[in-house]
Amino acid sequence: MYALSSSLVRSPALRQGLQKVAASRQVSLKVVSVGSTNKDESYFEKNERLGREMSPHLTIYKPQLTSMLSIMHRGTGLALGMGVWGLGLGALIASQDISHYVTMVEGLQLSGATLTAIKFIIAYPVGYHSANGIRHLLWDTGRFLKIKEVYSTGYAMVAASFVLTAILALL
Known part of the structure; x- marks a missing residue:
């Protein structure tokens, strides 16, 4: 993506900045099978399965x-x-x-x-x-x-x- 966008940028300073960002950025992808996601799962069920706590909101x-x-x-x-x-x-x-x-x-x-x-x-x-x-x-x-x-x-x-x-x- 950075190679394509830097070739479209005419400004040398902006192009150099994009190259620095691209060099320092680490991206990793995790492949998840379609079967591991549950489409019938509600928002609250998903958060419970993942161990996410509900924010206390106004009660605190x-x-x-x-x-x-x-x-x-x-x-x-x-x-x-x-x-x-x-x-x-x-x-x-x-x-x-x-x-x-x-x-x-x-x-x-x-x-x-x-x-x-x-x-x-x-x-x-x-x-x-x-x-x-x-x-x-x-x-x-x-x-x-x-x-x-x-x-x-x-x-x-x-x-x-x-x-x-x-x-x-x-x-």
């Missing part, structure tokens, strides 16, 4: 603030997306307009604290995702990227998300 790592905030950001984004889809499909399928459903909820005669708690739960993905989105926008400008700043902005973002959510829930 201690949860960190940064990873938990990232997972939560993805989760709130998913919740918001599902909420938008649910409201959109509900609006298409519903036989009544929104005032009918508001009257139904009012008919439940829930306490003010219960309504506020429900509103808080519904508003939390908005508050968290918005606050963390602003944090990410700040990162995009090159600010707050040192580890200490990442953690301090993480704690500040969590506090801001609760404040924002509380404001939304009390409306």
Whole structure:
């Protein structure tokens, strides 16, 4: 392969480099008969047969603030997306307009604290995702990227998300 590729290369320096690589490279091939491979063998069975251990993956790592905030950001984004889809499909399928459903909820005669708690739960993905989105926008400008700043902005973002959510829930 190197002989063919070096004959196609016009640059003497590159050709010389290819020759040095070819001289220092040791390649050995092992012939394996077709019968020694098992095509019905699963990935896990093959690794067990070869004595390969499964990587411990997430089970060996201690949860960190940064990873938990990232997972939560993805989760709130998913919740918001599902909420938008649910409201959109509900609006298409519903036989009544929104005032009918508001009257139904009012008919439940829930306490003010219960309504506020429900509103808080519904508003939390908005508050968290918005606050963390602003944090990410700040990162995009090159600010707050040192580890200490990442953690301090993480704690500040969590506090801001609760404040924002509380404001939304009390409306």
